[in-house]
Amino acid sequence: MLSRILNIARKDLLHLWHNRLLLVMVIFGAACELLLVGLATGAEVDDLKMAVLDHDDSLTSQQLIDALDATSTLNLDDDAVDVFDEHNSRDAALDDMFTGGFFGSDPVLLVEIPDGFEDSLKAGKQPTIKLTVNGASSVSAREARRAAEDVIYTFGAVQTSERLAAELGLPAPTAAQVKQELDAVQPDITVRFNEELDRAAYTTPSEAAFVLYIIALMVAAFMLAREREYGTFEQLLVMPMRPIEIILGKAVPAMLIGYANFILVLILMNVVFDIAVRGSLLLLLILAMGYLFVELGRGFLVAMVSRTQNQALLIIMLMAFIDITFSGYAVPVESMPDIMQVLSNFFPIRHWMIILRGILQKDVGLGVLWPQLAWLTALGLVINAATLWFFRRTLGEQR
Amino acid sequence: MIHINQLERIFRSRLRRRSVTAVQDLTLSIEPGELFGLVGPDGAGKTTTLRMLAGILKPTSGEATVNGHDIVKEAEAIKQELGYMAQQFGLYPDLTVDENLNFICDVFDVVGDAREQRIQELLDFTNLHDFRQRRARQLSGGMQKKLALTAALVHRPKLLLLDEPTTGVDPVARREFWDILTELHASGSTVIVSTPYMDEAERCNRVGLMYNGRLMVCDTPGAVKRMLPGAVLALRADNLAAAERVLKDMQQVIDVQPYGDVLSVIVTDHGDSAAIEARLSEAGVQVESLRPAPPRLEEAFIYFVRQYAANNHRPIEEVRA
Numbered sequence: 001m002l003s004r005i006l007n008i009a010r011k012d013l014l015h016l017w018h019n020r021l022l023l024v025m026v027i028f029g030a031a032c033e034l035l036l037v038g039l040a041t042g043a044e045v046d047d048l049k050m051a052v053l054d055h056d057d058s059l060t061s062q063q064l065i066d067a068l069d070a071t072s073t074l075n076l077d078d079d080a081v082d083v084f085d086e087h088n089s090r091d092a093a094l095d096d097m098f099t100g101g102f103f104g105s106d107p108v109l110l111v112e113i114p115d116g117f118e119d120s121l122k123a124g125k126q127p128t129i130k131l132t133v134n135g136a137s138s139v140s141a142r143e144a145r146r147a148a149e150d151v152i153y154t155f156g157a158v159q160t161s162e163r164l165a166a167e168l169g170l171p172a173p174t175a176a177q178v179k180q181e182l183d184a185v186q187p188d189i190t191v192r193f194n195e196e197l198d199r200a201a202y203t204t205p206s207e208a209a210f211v212l213y214i215i216a217l218m219v220a221a222f223m224l225a226r227e228r229e230y231g232t233f234e235q236l237l238v239m240p241m242r243p244i245e246i247i248l249g250k251a252v253p254a255m256l257i258g259y260a261n262f263i264l265v266l267i268l269m270n271v272v273f274d275i276a277v278r279g280s281l282l283l284l285l286i287l288a289m290g291y292l293f294v295e296l297g298r299g300f301l302v303a304m305v306s307r308t309q310n311q312a313l314l315i316i317m318l319m320a321f322i323d324i325t326f327s328g329y330a331v332p333v334e335s336m337p338d339i340m341q342v343l344s345n346f347f348p349i350r351h352w353m354i355i356l357r358g359i360l361q362k363d364v365g366l367g368v369l370w371p372q373l374a375w376l377t378a379l380g381l382v383i384n385a386a387t388l389w390f391f392r393r394t395l396g397e398q399r
Numbered sequence: 400m401i402h403i404n405q406l407e408r409i410f411r412s413r414l415r416r417r418s419v420t421a422v423q424d425l426t427l428s429i430e431p432g433e434l435f436g437l438v439g440p441d442g443a444g445k446t447t448t449l450r451m452l453a454g455i456l457k458p459t460s461g462e463a464t465v466n467g468h469d470i471v472k473e474a475e476a477i478k479q480e481l482g483y484m485a486q487q488f489g490l491y492p493d494l495t496v497d498e499n500l501n502f503i504c505d506v507f508d509v510v511g512d513a514r515e516q517r518i519q520e521l522l523d524f525t526n527l528h529d530f531r532q533r534r535a536r537q538l539s540g541g542m543q544k545k546l547a548l549t550a551a552l553v554h555r556p557k558l559l560l561l562d563e564p565t566t567g568v569d570p571v572a573r574r575e576f577w578d579i580l581t582e583l584h585a586s587g588s589t590v591i592v593s594t595p596y597m598d599e600a601e602r603c604n605r606v607g608l609m610y611n612g613r614l615m616v617c618d619t620p621g622a623v624k625r626m627l628p629g630a631v632l633a634l635r636a637d638n639l640a641a642a643e644r645v646l647k648d649m650q651q652v653i654d655v656q657p658y659g660d661v662l663s664v665i666v667t668d669h670g671d672s673a674a675i676e677a678r679l680s681e682a683g684v685q686v687e688s689l690r691p692a693p694p695r696l697e698e699a700f701i702y703f704v705r706q707y708a709a710n711n712h713r714p715i716e717e718v719r720a
Contacts, residue, residue, distance in 0.1 A: 003505075004506065007506055010502075010505070011491070011502045011505075014494060015491070015493055018493045018494065019493065231485065231488070231489060232489055232490065232491055234455065234489055235485065235489035237455045238454070238478055238481065240475060240479050240506070242475075
């Protein structure tokens with residue numbers, strides 16, 4: 001039995017060896033992906049392009065613009081006056097500005113300072129500053145808005161304090177003094193698990209989870225689908241081999257590759273992004289093996305319903321979109337509608353993500369992660385039973 | 400070696416609620432050492448029959464034993480002693496000749512010196528020595544077939560099942576392939592080969608003519624040809640189409656089959672040629688030659704298919720008896 005399983009495994013590895021490009025992609029693709037995502041998301045969101053339309057053109061309005069420009073988030077690109085001069089209406093100018101008409105690339109934020117801004121501020125009125133945010137890119141839009149609001153709020157407070165001091169005949173407070181007063185109550189923030197709130201520390205463990213997921217699914221599905229596509233499956237059937245031996249033989253290379261990738265990714269995370277496994281590495285590796293079994297089952301199931309590798313690829317791509325949605329990577333599962341929260345439990349990657357984060361970042365053990373382990377076990381049993389049933393049925397159609 | 404009794408296989412389509420009877424009422428025995436030809440057009444049920452014998456397709460009803468093993472209950476035992484060559488190339492196109500053979504040897508547990516010796520021997524036999532490091536994909540169609548045959552032989556199977564091994568292969572490679580089969584037959588192997596080609600059927604020691612899922616006739620090629628009633632006349636004439644129309648209506652004529660520029664006329668007796676010539680000239684057909692010819696398997700086959708259809712698909716022997 002074992003020797004037959006290894007025969008199949010050896011042959012499948014030989015296929016990979018002959019397809020060097022695929023081999024390189026399978027082994028290093030995941031590592032490259034991790035580096036790219038980690039480096040790209042590790043950086044703060046800053047230097048966002050800001051356009052300004054200053055109708056007031058006063059000393060005060062200039063101070064406000066300088067204050068906005070001084071933040072690391074916003075960067076004054078240029079005056080938007082030209083764009084507004086070119087167009088008759090404000091709407092037309094805005095359309096033009098936010099659809100590429102503004103110096104080649106769109107600003108994230110447009111700040112409009114009304115005429116008489118300085119005067120009304122001095123008179124104790126509450127002038128409005130119009131902020132137009134480019135929502136097409138939601139992350140930068142949110143950051144730009146937060147930064148601008150912060151600056152405008154503080155600016156208003158400083159101006160008001162100065163005015164009040166002048167009215168009461170007191171010496172004007174400095175901006176620093178005002179800011180200190182505003183911070184009268186100080187929050188003391190402690191962040192646990194990802195102390196620097198580093199974005200790479202969030203994205204890279206997720207990537208590590210995806211690596212195991214996609215490798216297991218793809219290698220398993222392709223290795224079986226190719227036999228069906230080439231018609232070599234029939235040859236396997238006329239040889240003295242049981243279905244379970246064929247399946248297990250095909251599981252071995254997928255596990256080897258998935259595991260090698262996972263370890264490579266863990267090492268990279270540690271070396272490049274300084275994210276170490278805080279919990280038990282052994283537990284993580286054992287649970288990874290369990291998770292691999294679940295996804296391998298799904299991969300084989302995909303291969304059973306597809307006749308060619310291309311068909312399998314299409315199904316996997318579709319599955320991946322759904323899986324990643326329910327993994328909680330892009331949108332926290334907790335903020336999904338109730339029905340989707342319930343559904344998410346039926347996606348193995350959801351539990352795997354919790355297990356990985358738990359062990360990697362929070363140093364928790366099975367005492368905390370047992371529900372996830374239970375779910376994975378149940379899903380694994382159901383999926384693999386279905387796979388075996390499907391396999392037998394496919395054989396039954398031939399038998 | 401092989402005993403088949405009332406074997407039947409019906410394919411049911413789950414989606415369209417349609418069923419196709421691929422093989423029915425098949426009863427047949429094959430002795431050890433035979434080179435048996437399963438002959439018939441596409442869709443006759445040859446592949447289905449071979450796959451049932453190989454233990455990879457369950458019959459709908461009926462039973463069969465191979466080497467005394469039941470094809471349903473003891474399929475695994477059959478596979479140990481079986482060499483099977485599918486119609487489609489069943490080896491791995493991205494692996495080299497050696498790698499493919501090594502994999503098959505691994506599976507059948509042919510190891511060590513015995514393996515190298517066996518592979519050498521087979522490659523000598525099939526003339527594939529110079530291509531051992533070549534990927535199977537890069538072999539010609541004929542060489543691929545020979546490689547598949549080599550792979551089917553590594554474990555010295557007691558029974559060899561070959562499903563249309565020469566379809567899509569050039570005539571020279573076909574001949575080479577059949578020389579190998581003849582050698583195997585001479586050395587005592589039991590070989591069952593399916594083929595749509597009558598010239599190949601002639602090289603078998605026994606043939607079974609299949610049509611529409613049934614076995615019409617089963618005997619030696621010579622006996623099958625002798626089962627053709629009457630005699631065969633080869634006709635050359637200026638207007639064969641007109642000749643065929645005219646002859647079909649004649650009482651003495653059993654069957655008319657066109658073969659290129661010759662019309663094979665199956666008549667009740669050789670002596671009918673004078674009457675035929677007279678009838679043709681009456682119809683304005685210029686006869687170039689009309690000679691007695693030895694019956695060929697192809698003529699017998701076509702005749703049987705026509706008879707078979709006319710007799711509501713009852714086996715030929717039954718009708719005659």
